[in-house]
Amino acid sequence: MNQIFEIKKFYTIIFIISLLSLLIALYIEFFLGYQPCKLCIYQRIPYLIAIFLTFLGISYSKNLIWLYALLLIFFSSFLLSGYHFGIEQEIFKEFSGCTGSSINIIDKNELLKLLNSEVSSCKNVDFLIFGLSLATINFLLSLVIFILILKVINNEKNK
Numbered sequence: 001m002n003q004i005f006e007i008k009k010f011y012t013i014i015f016i017i018s019l020l021s022l023l024i025a026l027y028i029e030f031f032l033g034y035q036p037c038k039l040c041i042y043q044r045i046p047y048l049i050a051i052f053l054t055f056l057g058i059s060y061s062k063n064l065i066w067l068y069a070l071l072l073i074f075f076s077s078f079l080l081s082g083y084h085f086g087i088e089q090e091i092f093k094e095f096s097g098c099t100g101s102s103i104n105i106i107d108k109n110e111l112l113k114l115l116n117s118e119v120s121s122c123k124n125v126d127f128l129i130f131g132l133s134l135a136t137i138n139f140l141l142s143l144v145i146f147i148l149i150l151k152v153i154n155n156e157k158n159k
Contacts, residue, residue, distance in 0.1 A: 007061045010152055014070060014145065015054035018047040021141070025134070034127045037120040039084040043138055046077035064156055071149045078142035084135035087122045094122050 022044055028034050050073050057066035086092040120126070125133040132140075 007152070007156065008058050010148075011054045011057040011061070011066075014149075015051060015058075017141070017145065018050040018054070021047050021138075022051075028127055028134070032127070035120045037122040037124070039080070039087070039122045040120075040134065043077065043080055043084065043135070046073045046080070046142075049073050064153065067149060067153050067156065071146065071153065074142050074146040074149060078139065078146055081135050081138035081142055084122060085133070085139045088125055088133055088135055090123065 025036070025040070025044055029036055050070060053066055053069050053073065057070070060066065083092060087094050125135075127134060129137060
């Protein structure tokens with residue numbers, strides 16, 4: 001019974017981290033007024049999925065599939081945020097969705113609408129916490145969570 005309690009506590013911690021990450025991103029966007037780039041938006045998706053998976057993990061804590069699913073989610077988050085970090089450091093080139101440079105619009109109303117919308121470049125770092133970009137923080141957080149999930153899986157398999 002104690003082992004089930006511990007795994008449920010772990011899922012709860014992942015849930016809280018994921019929820020806080022999303023709430024902080026939304027606060028920075030809507031209350032502080034910083035426009036996220038496309039990759040910033042994409043980096044929220046793994047956290048949304050993780051919230052859903054933690055509920056399943058808490059409900060069905062004897063099944064390791066939820067831990068493996070979380071492992072995959074945070075590995076993808078690690079890769080995505082690592083790519084974004086690489087763009088910020090000019091290791092990688094921005095994909096066309098970040099720059100808005102590949103516009104193939106014929107209708108002038110569509111073009112005006114696109115020009116009036118703010119498309120933030122993925123290489124621009126507009127907001128820092130302790131001197132780190134949000135992509136850097138997400139990269140490190142995803143790596144730490146990934147490693148923790150690996151340790152929990154290893155512990156669960158050795159029981």
